[in-house]
Amino acid sequence: MENLGGGLAALAFWGFIASTVVGGIWYAIREKQAQHATLQRMIESGKDIDADVIDKIISGGGKAGPDLKIGAYITMSVAPGLVLLGFALGRVNDDIFAILSAVAGLVLFVGLGLLAASRIAERSENRKDRPLM
DSSP: OTTHHHHHHHHHHHHHHHHHHHHHHHHHHHHHHHHHHHHHHHHHHTOOOOHHHHHHHHHTTOOHHHHHHHHHHHHHHHHHHHHHHHHHHTTTOHHHHHHHHHHHHHHHHHHHHHHHHHHHHHHHHHHHHSOOO
């Protein structure tokens, strides 16, 4: 009976994680269905559709490069905050500063990876925009 509270808390946590994942998948499926319905209506109307219009509808009109770059800057700005938190909590326990510094390094590398991905995505988008001849 003593472990019932801990078990319910764990169940609630994993239930939340599962519902978030299922909700994200459901949203992505609905968005794809809406895109296909839009394309189907355009085809049924008899209008000429070029490849650029199809790409804009399917991709949502956005470009991945700027979004990844913003995510990279936000992620990298968390790293110094973790180091400062480790410094502040280091007075309580000597090991906390080293642990949070290592976590900050991990977060920094994730941000650098996002920044590299944004540059690759921008390069890829620039190649698409360039005419072949």
